[in-house]
Amino acid sequence: FHIDKNLYLLHFGAVDMKMLEQKAAARGADWLAHLHRRGNGTINAVTTLPAHDEKWLRRARILQTIARPIYALDKPGMLGIKRVVKIPSRFKKSGI
Numbered sequence: 534f535h536i537d538k539n540l541y542l543l544h545f546g547a548v549d550m551k552m553l554e555q556k557a558a559a560r561g562a563d564w565l566a567h568l569h570r571r572g573n574g575t576i577n578a579v580t581t582l583p584a585h586d587e588k589w590l591r592r593a594r595i596l597q598t599i600a601r602p603i604y605a606l607d608k609p610g611m612l613g614i615k616r617v618v619k620i621p622s623r624f625k626k627s628g629i
Contacts, residue, residue, distance in 0.1 A: 538594075543620065550576055574615075584619040593618070 553572055557564040593616065597609030 541590075541624075543624075578615045579617055582615065582617045584617045586619060587621045589616050589618045590621070 550572070553568055554565065557568040593611065596611060596614070600610040600612050602608060602610045
């Protein structure tokens, strides 16, 4: 399994914690607990970690080609490394 060098998946999670909590609470207590377990880490990472430059895209791509979770070998992994990467200017025309 290889990721095409011209394909980029940009994952933009929601960053409005109050809105996320309201939606999760409407679904039930288990959803709210899931959000607090998973969502807080992602939101905290995006809002507190420094943004790295584009060379991290290349590094992440290499790592994701090699590192696979044992329970999902068809999915790329980051071995728990959390990096925030500034979106390169070449993506400006894409409207993101």
